[in-house]
Amino acid sequence: MKKLYIHYFLIIILSMSSCTKDLELAPVSQISNSNFWKTENDAKAGLYSMYVRLRLPAASSFFVWGEGRSDVMGPSYLGATAGFEIYHWNTLNKSNVAATLNGGNVTWSELYTVLHDANLILKNVPGIQFASENEKKDILAQAHTMRAFIYFVMVRTWGGVPLVTEPTESVDAESIQKPRASTEEIFKFIKDEIDKANSLFSSNNFTAGRNLWSKPALNTLKADVYLWTGKRLNGGTADFNTALSALNEAQKGDMTLLNNFHSIFAYNNKGNKEIVMAVNFNELEVTDPTRRTGTRFMYIHLLPTNIDQSTRDSLGVTSPNGGYWGPTQEICSQFSKDDQRRNASFIQVYTFDANKKYSYYASLVYKFRGLEVAGRRGFFDDVVLYRYADILLMKAEAKNALGQDPSPEINQIRMRAFGTKFSANTFVSGSKASNDEAILQERLLEFIFEGKRWYDLVRFGQVFNKVPTLKGRANEEHLLLFPISEVTLSLEPLVKQNPGW
Numbered sequence: 001m002k003k004l005y006i007h008y009f010l011i012i013i014l015s016m017s018s019c020t021k022d023l024e025l026a027p028v029s030q031i032s033n034s035n036f037w038k039t040e041n042d043a044k045a046g047l048y049s050m051y052v053r054l055r056l057p058a059a060s061s062f063f064v065w066g067e068g069r070s071d072v073m074g075p076s077y078l079g080a081t082a083g084f085e086i087y088h089w090n091t092l093n094k095s096n097v098a099a100t101l102n103g104g105n106v107t108w109s110e111l112y113t114v115l116h117d118a119n120l121i122l123k124n125v126p127g128i129q130f131a132s133e134n135e136k137k138d139i140l141a142q143a144h145t146m147r148a149f150i151y152f153v154m155v156r157t158w159g160g161v162p163l164v165t166e167p168t169e170s171v172d173a174e175s176i177q178k179p180r181a182s183t184e185e186i187f188k189f190i191k192d193e194i195d196k197a198n199s200l201f202s203s204n205n206f207t208a209g210r211n212l213w214s215k216p217a218l219n220t221l222k223a224d225v226y227l228w229t230g231k232r233l234n235g236g237t238a239d240f241n242t243a244l245s246a247l248n249e250a251q252k253g254d255m256t257l258l259n260n261f262h263s264i265f266a267y268n269n270k271g272n273k274e275i276v277m278a279v280n281f282n283e284l285e286v287t288d289p290t291r292r293t294g295t296r297f298m299y300i301h302l303l304p305t306n307i308d309q310s311t312r313d314s315l316g317v318t319s320p321n322g323g324y325w326g327p328t329q330e331i332c333s334q335f336s337k338d339d340q341r342r343n344a345s346f347i348q349v350y351t352f353d354a355n356k357k358y359s360y361y362a363s364l365v366y367k368f369r370g371l372e373v374a375g376r377r378g379f380f381d382d383v384v385l386y387r388y389a390d391i392l393l394m395k396a397e398a399k400n401a402l403g404q405d406p407s408p409e410i411n412q413i414r415m416r417a418f419g420t421k422f423s424a425n426t427f428v429s430g431s432k433a434s435n436d437e438a439i440l441q442e443r444l445l446e447f448i449f450e451g452k453r454w455y456d457l458v459r460f461g462q463v464f465n466k467v468p469t470l471k472g473r474a475n476e477e478h479l480l481l482f483p484i485s486e487v488t489l490s491l492e493p494l495v496k497q498n499p500g501w
Contacts, residue, residue: 037124047139050117057110058279058383065157066451071467074328082324090469094483094501107485111150118143119167134202141200145213148193155186159481179494194222204253209271216253217277220386222246223394231459244398247391255388257416262344267371276386283380306351317377327363338421345448367449389446400435
């Protein structure tokens with residue numbers, strides 16, 4: 001696939017903003033169906049536009065929704081907040097949840113723009129002649145997968161949302177205003193989309209860069225969905241079996257664990273064999289090299305003068321936008337010093353006084369640290385949605401839920417993490433409850449800063465046990481969802497607030 005930044009012009013060509021005023025579905029393009037959606041190249045352009053759209057929520061929102069409210073993140077060492085404190089203190093409400101982040105409004109509107117492009121593809125591509133029927137089917141499969149993924153993000157974040165399955169090509173109220181579908185209706189739609197995509201993908205192959213949906217990525221998403229409904233919607237054994245079967249299918253793809261954990265996320269190693277699906281970002285896409293993914297808010301702003309040289313060398317060039325929030329000392333302490341994921345995920349900074357006595361200063365995200373460009377730090381790391389470690393740990397979770405031994409998959413992860421120290425860290429299967437606790441902990445160590453922790457805690461039923469600001473509040477189950485912003489409610493008369501907010 002060509003670098004997606006080449007296709008930015010498609011935002012203007014193909015955009016018809018979305019389903020309501022807030023969802024931005026009102027048509028603004030001057031290109032109509034009478035002179036577009038005619039050729040195979042038009043279809044490919046529409047596909048690339050859909051992926052360009054995905055980059056906006058991927059840049060920061062996926063992390064905020066999937067990890068910001070968890071036990072991972074804490075206040076800034078600088079005392080600055082940039083609005084992030086509402087997440088790690090869990091003080092968000094319908095008024096402040098629409099705070100500005102990364103230049104965009106943190107509501108569901110940015111997700112509906114992705115859906116709108118997918119809907120355009122599914123409406124128009126079936127009527128286009130292709131030289132290869134398989135290539136046409138693969139484009140349609142990707143659009144179905146994208147719809148399933150975006151609705152999966154939304155239903156876990158807000159519960160039921162408006163279900164929009166057609167591109168909006170009229171601005172009348174009946175077309176652009178929709179009520180919320182129920183959580184159950186959204187999950188039925190997601191599962192139907194997964195089945196449609198599965199019937200269309202022509203092979204198990206990945207594209208170069210692994211930043212387009214593929215059949216292995218679809219099956220990984222399918223397992224994620226069915227584990228959620230198995231645990232949260234009483235799907236039980238049937239859903240766990242479906243998840244396990246999907247993971248077995250996904251493993252037929254060309255994937256492996258990389259020996260060096262840090263290399264998974266290296267800028268010069270994008271699209272490696274551990275990646276199942278990632279959202280692509282590249283240097284030279286913007287003129288300011290300090291801007292791009294939201295990890296810049298978690299890197300260091302200014303280095304103290306009284307730190308040792310090895311720490312200074314490891315941190316390298318600082319980020320002028322950094323230091324607004326970061327991992328807590330408590331969460332970092334859960335990583336063994338023998339675990340290679342520790343130093344690849346964060347750096348703990350200590351300052352020293354005149355007597356060379358060291359004191360803890362801050363913990364800083366290191367996993368997605370970008371790269372140095374002309375003496376400045378640019379954050380152009382791909383945002384990883386799924387990787388092979390996901391498949392292994394979801395497989396362990398599904399097996400444990402079915403009363404099977406999850407140790408082979410957990411030990412594959414630990415063997416990579418601990419290397420020569422693996423024998424002292426071997427996992428031995430115990431009770432179903434203790435295994436679940438071990439799997440949840442392994443997911444923390446493996447996927448920290450990848451936007452998964454909050455959803456993991458919800459799925460495992462551990463939010464009110466592990467998030468410090470939510471302990472003892474189990475009777476406030478509405479807190480498991482985000483409030484719908486007043487911005488959305490003011491523009492959407494048919495949309496009602498989540499109960500409790």
